Amino acid sequence: MPEIFINGQAVQADDNQTVMQAALAHGFFIPYFCWHPHLSVHGNCRICTVEVEGDGGGWLDIACNMPVAKGMRILTDSDKVRARRKQTMQFITLNHPVDCGICDKAGECTLQDYHVAYNGSPSTSRDPKVQSTKFFPLSQRIILDNERCILCTRCVRFTREVSKSNALGVRNRGDHSLIRPTEDRSFDADEYSDNVIDLCPVGALLSRRFHYKARVWYLKPTPSVCPGCERGCSIDLWHRRPEWKLSALDARQNNRIDRVTPRENPAVNGPWMCNKGRDLAATFERARADQPLLKGRPVDSTAAIANARQLIGDARHPVALVSSWGSNEELASFKQALGGRFECFVKADVAAAPGETLADAILIRPDKNPNTAGARALFGAAPPRFAADTDLVLVWGEGTNFGDLPPRAKVIFLNAWLQPENGHADVFFPISVQTERAGHYTNFEGVESAFAPCFAKADTVADAEALFAALAVGPESGA
Ligand code: SF4
Ligand code: SF4
Ligand code: FES
Numbered sequence: 001m002p003e004i005f006i007n008g009q010a011v012q013a014d015d016n017q018t019v020m021q022a023a024l025a026h027g028f029f030i031p032y033f034c035w036h037p038h039l040s041v042h043g044n045c046r047i048c049t050v051e052v053e054g055d056g057g058g059w060l061d062i063a064c065n066m067p068v069a070k071g072m073r074i075l076t077d078s079d080k081v082r083a084r085r086k087q088t089m090q091f092i093t094l095n096h097p098v099d100c101g102i103c104d105k106a107g108e109c110t111l112q113d114y115h116v117a118y119n120g121s122p123s124t125s126r127d128p129k130v131q132s133t134k135f136f137p138l139s140q141r142i143i144l145d146n147e148r149c150i151l152c153t154r155c156v157r158f159t160r161e162v163s164k165s166n167a168l169g170v171r172n173r174g175d176h177s178l179i180r181p182t183e184d185r186s187f188d189a190d191e192y193s194d195n196v197i198d199l200c201p202v203g204a205l206l207s208r209r210f211h212y213k214a215r216v217w218y219l220k221p222t223p224s225v226c227p228g229c230e231r232g233c234s235i236d237l238w239h240r241r242p243e244w245k246l247s248a249l250d251a252r253q254n255n256r257i258d259r260v261t262p263r264e265n266p267a268v269n270g271p272w273m274c275n276k277g278r279d280l281a282a283t284f285e286r287a288r289a290d291q292p293l294l295k296g297r298p299v300d301s302t303a304a305i306a307n308a309r310q311l312i313g314d315a316r317h318p319v320a321l322v323s324s325w326g327s328n329e330e331l332a333s334f335k336q337a338l339g340g341r342f343e344c345f346v347k348a349d350v351a352a353a354p355g356e357t358l359a360d361a362i363l364i365r366p367d368k369n370p371n372t373a374g375a376r377a378l379f380g381a382a383p384p385r386f387a388a389d390t391d392l393v394l395v396w397g398e399g400t401n402f403g404d405l406p407p408r409a410k411v412i413f414l415n416a417w418l419q420p421e422n423g424h425a426d427v428f429f430p431i432s433v434q435t436e437r438a439g440h441y442t443n444f445e446g447v448e449s450a451f452a453p454c455f456a457k458a459d460t461v462a463d464a465e466a467l468f469a470a471l472a473v474g475p476e477s478g479a
Contacts, residue, residue: 224434235280332378391409393405
């Protein structure tokens with residue numbers, strides 16, 4: 001454990017650390033563009049320059065590629081360092097269009113931040129800027145603005161080292177350099193491609209879905225869990241801040257998922273997520289069911305609960321198909337209130353879509369439901385089956401073909417979405433979705449992750465946890 005000195009303070013570094021790693025680990029800030037904690041070191045942007053004190057006046061060097069050595073003395077913010085960083089920023093922005101006013105990255109762009117921190121001066125160049133491709137279609141999902149690109153190569157290294165698609169490279173030299181798809185690869189085939197949008201330190205890599213949709217300072221991240229597969233990646237759902245709520249224009253923007261980004265979680269997904277998770281808005285923006293029904297006839301929730309309780313009380317052999325999208329709290333509530341009354345089986349609410357990747361060696365898992373593990377921990381892993389005398393089936397969540405249910409059995413159905421089956425159930429309850437409630441999922445490795453609500457549910461939509469308690473019909477209901 002070599003002792004080094006950063007800005008005069010003694011620090012115990014690890015043997016294999018770089019100066020950048022040791023500094024960040026001990027709370028010293030050093031700016032960086034090309035360095036990324038989960039990618040190899042490239043050392044091309046030079047903004048991380050620090051001063052190494054030594055005999056004869058010391059020298060300047062980049063922190064991201066400098067191994068620590070015993071007794072080393074580092075200055076992270078000396079006059080020499082600031083002067084060099086100013087020159088570096090002048091160089092990096094030499095051909096940059098400075099079109100921050102229309103850039104999706106504005107507000108979270110390190111180029112902006114470091115310009116203010118270390119440069120703050122207009123360009124000293126008298127040569128016209130080299131112009132480049134403004135909106136190059138990198139894939140069906142991503143647009144590249146070559147004028148904003150600072151050629152840090154993070155995106156290229158990501159495709160080589162993480163997603164392994166090798167789909168990006170650098171073409172040409174000098175100020176004609178361009179990030180481009182490699183000749184024999186398609187970036188469309190990279191199921192993790194959208195991570196480069198987050199990785200890009202500037203606004204060069206743009207999500208087609210998010211392009212010009214919102215300024216980031218109007219948005220707020222809510223911690224959540226991707227329900228796209230049993231990995232359960234930790235994510236942030238970005239949506240409009242309540243204080244910026246729109247009362248005119250399009251009010252739907254107030255309840256819209258504007259983008260989804262990974263929330264770093266070493267126990268689950270590291271800093272990455274797959275493209276399917278980025279498209280979660282499509283899942284949650286499907287038409288919602290918001291009306292309790294009795295055989296398709298709208299009723300209030302009191303009448304629906306009374307009818308369901310009657311069916312549960314009268315049944316001889318009730319069976320429940322438990323949702324693998326239910327939270328651990330909802331599952332526990334079901335077990336507590338109705339687990340002793342029903343024979344329970346965990347069902348898959350969602351199956352892999354045609355053509356969808358079933359699994360890979362990075363994150364994607366074959367079970368496309370987020371809480372199969374949590375549900376099986378309470379209700380076992382036996383596949384659903386019905387007995388000859390099954391006379392009531394409670395179906396919780398989507399994914400069940402009603403034609404497979406016993407023909408004479410009564411059906412209580414809990415579902416969040418507007419689907420034809422809702423009207424065929426004897427009793428139907430619309431229920432809330434993950435974005436409207438707090439809870440936890442347990443992933444396939446047993447890691448429990450929390451999600452928080454970001455939108456309010458409609459008054460007529462039930463909270464399943466409370467609904468199960470209301471449906472309990474007697475002392476024999478409990479587990
Ligand atoms: S597009 Fe972004 S991540 Fe890729 S090299 Fe350019 S600046 Fe870096
Ligand atoms: S790997 Fe699974 S949980 Fe993670 S983002 Fe993709 S679909 Fe969602
Ligand atoms: S961060 Fe060190 S050279 Fe780019």
